[in-house]
Amino acid sequence: MTQTASTQHGGPAELDMDGLSRILFGHAAFQYLNAACELGLPDLVAEKQELTRDEIRDALSLQDRAVDILLLGCTSLGILVKQDGRYRLAGVIKDLMDEGDWQRFVDTVAFEQYIVYEGQLDFTDSLRENRNVGLRRVRGSGRDLYHRLAENPHLEQVFYRYMRSWSELANKHLVQELDLSGRRHLLDCGGGDAVNAIALAQANPDLKVTVFEIPASGSIAEKKIAQAGVGDQVSVITGDMFADPLPTGCDVVMFAHQLVIWTPEENTELLRRAYDVLPEGGQLVIFNSMSNDEGDGPVVAALDSVYFAALPAEGGMIYSWATHERCLREAGFSTVKRIPFPGWTPHGVIVATK
Numbered sequence: 001m002t003q004t005a006s007t008q009h010g011g012p013a014e015l016d017m018d019g020l021s022r023i024l025f026g027h028a029a030f031q032y033l034n035a036a037c038e039l040g041l042p043d044l045v046a047e048k049q050e051l052t053r054d055e056i057r058d059a060l061s062l063q064d065r066a067v068d069i070l071l072l073g074c075t076s077l078g079i080l081v082k083q084d085g086r087y088r089l090a091g092v093i094k095d096l097m098d099e100g101d102w103q104r105f106v107d108t109v110a111f112e113q114y115i116v117y118e119g120q121l122d123f124t125d126s127l128r129e130n131r132n133v134g135l136r137r138v139r140g141s142g143r144d145l146y147h148r149l150a151e152n153p154h155l156e157q158v159f160y161r162y163m164r165s166w167s168e169l170a171n172k173h174l175v176q177e178l179d180l181s182g183r184r185h186l187l188d189c190g191g192g193d194a195v196n197a198i199a200l201a202q203a204n205p206d207l208k209v210t211v212f213e214i215p216a217s218g219s220i221a222e223k224k225i226a227q228a229g230v231g232d233q234v235s236v237i238t239g240d241m242f243a244d245p246l247p248t249g250c251d252v253v254m255f256a257h258q259l260v261i262w263t264p265e266e267n268t269e270l271l272r273r274a275y276d277v278l279p280e281g282g283q284l285v286i287f288n289s290m291s292n293d294e295g296d297g298p299v300v301a302a303l304d305s306v307y308f309a310a311l312p313a314e315g316g317m318i319y320s321w322a323t324h325e326r327c328l329r330e331a332g333f334s335t336v337k338r339i340p341f342p343g344w345t346p347h348g349v350i351v352a353t354k
Contacts, residue, residue: 012296032073034113037106041074042093050086104165111162115145115155119311126310134310144313150216160220164195167257170347171196174287175203177339178349180252183283187212187250189241189274190258194221194234196287201233209234210247241270246277253278254285260308263315264327271331278354284333286324286350290340293322301346321350328352 022029036042039060045051051059057067071087074080080087089097096102119134126133132144138155140148149156174196180186184207188197191211201209211221211234218238225234237247246253253274259267274284291301301318308316325336333352340348 012299029073029077030112030117032070032077033079034109035070036074036079037109039070041070042079042089042097042102045080045087045089046094046097050088052086056087101169104169107158107161107165110158111166114158115162116307116311120306123306123310131314132309132311135312138311145311146214146217146313160193163192163257166345167192167195168199169345170341170343171199171287173341173343173347174349175199177341178285178287178351180204180207183207183252185210185250186252186254187247187274187277188254188256189246189270191221191254191256192217193224194228194236195224196254196256197221197234198225198228198230201230202228205233207233210250211236212241212247213238214240241273242266246273248277250277251279251282252285253282254287256285256287258288259286259324259327260288260318261313261316264319264323266315267324268327268330271327271333275332275354280354282354284328284352284354286328286352287347289318289346290324290348291318291320291346293320295320298346300344304346318346321348324350 039062041056041060044056044059048055053067053071056062056071057064060067060070062070071080071082075082075087078090079093081090093102096105115138118137122134122137135145135148138145138148138152140151142148142151149159178200180200181204183204186197186200186207186209188194188209188211191197191213194211197209197211201207211218211225213221213236215238218236221236225231225236228234239245241258255270255274259270262270271284278284289301289304291305292298305317308318321338325338328336328350333354335353337351338348339351
């Protein structure tokens, strides 16, 4: 696809007919990727390095028509490369495997398939009504996706596995780039299953971390903390970050993958609440995906925004760096620093000081 290419001015390349066709049939392209992952095709080809059509058919226990459809799609899309009648993996997938990130990618595919895909049918209505119309497709009575997960055990499992993997794709850079030397206690607001809290605690042995989460997520976080053996450093407090007082005594407050969920007004309110509990010189950390200030990409930020528009809560998107910085200043913070991360996901960090 040509969407990642750039013009000499740094913006997206002009769309051609091939690119437009890939957008038109993008839903079908994703289904090939999902089927390949669920059937284990990339892992099979990686193990054998090269395989014939019949070897793939037999190994996956598929009928002739089914394997022909699968290979037609995976080869046309570039997931597989065919040469002299044998199939091998695309280099980009092999790189993900070599770097240990392939399973994290597969977890992201499952999230898109089982949680995001159906709700995106309501994307247009979500834009018209400026609310998450797609939430109606998730069974349950909770006010948002996160409060409905406990009513859907399979979705809950898929969601937390994805969030852990999505965080792990970038939190190695969080650990490297976020300087917490001299800091004593970090409050991880909406810390999910504690994936980032655990990583930061392991990298900073003198740091205490408190995960502040809703009760349904808090119990999951406690299990992960115990499994990681960091219970002496990381603890969990349950509550509602909008309604309940934020825990005090911390000199760093972090919002990881939280401020993409809510409206800028709600984000500003959360940041004000964090400002109030921080001491002078305390730090506020925003860690999530970011879009360009120019509003022209990156493409992953744009595509991910469909989910936030249609499903989780009554607001949110992959906001620009500048939008987060404006919210920080409205909340009272003055010194703000951007730290973009490398890699294919559009993650980064903003650090603000009180």
